[in-house]
Each structure stands twice: as structure tokens, then as C-alpha cells.
Amino acid sequence: MTTRSFTLVQLRYFCTVAELENMTEAAAALKVTQSTVSSAISQLEHAMGVRLFTRLHRRGLRLTPAGRRLLRSSLVLLEEADRLPETAREDGGDLVGELAVGVFAPLAPFRAPAILEEFEREHPGVHLSFLEGDQEFLRRALRDGKCELALMYDLGLGAELPRRVLQRVPPHVIVAAGHPLAADPERPVSLRALADEPFILLDLPHTREYYLSVFKMCGIAPVIRHRASGYETVRSFVSRGHGYSVLNQRLHHDLTYAGSPVVRLPMAEELPPIEVLLVRAAGSRPTLKARAFEEVCLRLFGLTG
Known part of the structure; x- marks a missing residue:
């Protein structure tokens, strides 16, 4: 040799x-x-x-x-x-150097700030940066070495990508505060009850297919009135009465960028949740910085003691 x-x-x-x-x-x-x-x-x-x-x-x-x-x-x-x-x-x-982590855009405002705060507190010598994008963008970023890890959904991923499940998030319905169903926010609602109303779709690669599959499982087709690539855009459209939507991640409050609230409703149907994953590139061996990031995520997601 x-x-x-x-x-x-x-x-x-x-x-x-x-x-x-x-x-x-x-x-x-x-x-x-x-x-x-x-x-x-x-x-x-x-x-x-x-x-x-x-x-x-x-x-x-x-x-x-x-x-x-x-x-x-x-x-x-x-x-x-x-x-x-x-x-x-x-x-x-102490750990030092750079660590780039991809994050699915709708997940970023929910998780990235808290993860960054905790990681920097524990590893001040590491410069952690987030690369934000949709599922397909992050899959390519992992393949091309643009990021070492990525916080993603279990949508459109190949089986060859190593992953760790951090959370399972079921879907829920959101409607405007003035919608008739908003009067009883604890009562589960069937998608069939909303089938004829305008629907606001979170229109991102693979995400849209997940939401449309949810309707297909219920045997109905949504009346898509608007498509939006931003999570907050969807919520704002709903809050102003332009239709209803189905989402997974839940904020700690119901106010939107439009200044009006949405009302979250549980779903009557038992539908598959979205899994939040920590994903690595195929064939990669994690660095110590990547392992430290995973430990922080596991703790913040409540998967360690």
C-alpha cells in the first residue's frame, strides 16, 4: 500500500x-x-x-x-x-472552533434561541451558527458539508441519514377568534367540519405533502385559498379571517404579527405527528462539538435526566 x-x-x-x-x-x-x-x-x-x-x-x-x-x-x-x-x-x-447547524425555518424561532443560549453558556469557546432553510435546502447542506448537523422534520429524508428523534408533535387546527368553533377551544374538531371553508396552506417542500396527506387520510380535499411559505404568514392570514389552517408547532401565545389572535383547536382524528429530528450527514463521524450540541438538544427536549 x-x-x-x-x-x-x-x-x-x-x-x-x-x-x-x-x-x-x-x-x-x-x-x-x-x-x-x-x-x-x-x-x-x-x-x-x-x-x-x-x-x-x-x-x-x-x-x-x-x-x-x-x-x-x-x-x-x-x-x-x-x-x-x-x-x-x-x-x-474546553471545546473551541466553529460549528454550523442547519435548522428548518418554521422550527428556528421555537428552538434556535434557547439552544444557542444554553450551548454558548456551556461551550463559550465554540462559535455556533445556524443555517436556516427548508427541508430540501438542509438535506443538500448536510450532503455538501455546509453544516454538520440539522434540526429537521422527518419529511423527505432518505433512510441513509443518521437521526435522533427529539420530539413528536401532533397537528392541530387554528381559526380566527371570531370563528364559530373558537367559542369552545377545548372541544376537538374534525377536519370534515371545515372541509368547505378556505384553507391556508404552509407551502414548503415536503411540508405541504404532509398536510395534504392529513386531509387525504380523512377522506377530504381542502379548499386551498392561500399558500404561504412563512409560518407566521399562515397564522396572520388565519387571524384576519381569510381561512383556517393546520399546523404542528405551538407558540406560548396566540397573538400574530397582524395584531389579532388565532385560536388553537385539538383535532378529533388521530393523525400522525411530525417528528423533530437531529440529523447528520450519511457516513459522517460526529465531532466533539457536534456531540456537545446533541447533548444540549437532548436536555432541552427533555430526553435526559
Whole structure:
């Protein structure tokens, strides 16, 4: 077996280029010349015996499948290398560095602030950043190494993605405060009772399919009046009497951005909940920072003592 030589510096340059997808921007971030970065990447590709990037005319760089695999392993290796002095001194040391975590946009306002506060309190040496988007965006971000973990729903994910279930959230109905059903908010309501009324759909990839499947299970088709990609937009439309909606996440209050409230109603039908997941890229080994993030999530979601 031939031993191929590469350096940690080359791996650090590679990770920066992979993150920014641009050689010039990577050189500026690393405070070295572009030729230095380009040479390091060429030497690393030679050492690995594979192409790590696809060069796109006027569109920067994209990781090849081999590059994505190397990126996942490099993050772990570089973190362990950074901790070698603490290991030699046997003092453990605090976690340091960067950690990017994806978060499904409708989940972000519910969970990201509390997670950030708790994580920064426990690991002040780690700069935690959130990458917000829809399910498909986050799936690609995990694949391309843009984030190491992602808080997502169990919608549209391949079975190959490692995941940890954090919460199961059943659907509920929301109506305007002046709706006849709002008079008894504790009484379960059947979707059939609302079948002829205008429906406001949270229209995001995979999310829309989940909500439409809920209606299909009940044997009805919703009368879709408006489609909105924002969770708060849906709630605001409902609060102003433009229709009803079905959602999963629940706020601690009923006021909307429109200044008027919505009323939450339990559903009479037993319908499948959405699972909130912590997802990793396929084939990845979590860094210590990623494990620390998972521990914080498990505690905040009430899954640990």
C-alpha cells in the first residue's frame, strides 16, 4: 500500500474552500495568497488520488462526492489535532472552533434561541451558527458539508441519514377568534367540519405533502385559498379571517404579527405527528462539538435526566 503525504494545513485550506466555494474568498479568509491555496488544493488532490472540486465557470467550486467524503473526515481529524496539546497535558481542555447547524425555518424561532443560549453558556469557546432553510435546502447542506448537523422534520429524508428523534408533535387546527368553533377551544374538531371553508396552506417542500396527506387520510380535499411559505404568514392570514389552517408547532401565545389572535383547536382524528429530528450527514463521524450540541438538544427536549 502506497502512503500518500498530506498536511493539516492543506486540510484546513481545503475545508475553507469547501465552505466558501471560492478560491479567492478562501484565500482572503485564510490571509494567504490565492496561489498558495490553489497549490495546497492541487497537492491534496494529488495525495488523495481524486478530484476534490468541480470547477464551474464563473460560479466558483463545488465538492465532488470524494470531496464531500473527505470534508466529513477532515472536520473530525482537524478537531482532534487541535486538541492534541490538551491530550498531552491530560487536562481535557474546553471545546473551541466553529460549528454550523442547519435548522428548518418554521422550527428556528421555537428552538434556535434557547439552544444557542444554553450551548454558548456551556461551550463559550465554540462559535455556533445556524443555517436556516427548508427541508430540501438542509438535506443538500448536510450532503455538501455546509453544516454538520440539522434540526429537521422527518419529511423527505432518505433512510441513509443518521437521526435522533427529539420530539413528536401532533397537528392541530387554528381559526380566527371570531370563528364559530373558537367559542369552545377545548372541544376537538374534525377536519370534515371545515372541509368547505378556505384553507391556508404552509407551502414548503415536503411540508405541504404532509398536510395534504392529513386531509387525504380523512377522506377530504381542502379548499386551498392561500399558500404561504412563512409560518407566521399562515397564522396572520388565519387571524384576519381569510381561512383556517393546520399546523404542528405551538407558540406560548396566540397573538400574530397582524395584531389579532388565532385560536388553537385539538383535532378529533388521530393523525400522525411530525417528528423533530437531529440529523447528520450519511457516513459522517460526529465531532466533539457536534456531540456537545446533541447533548444540549437532548436536555432541552427533555430526553435526559
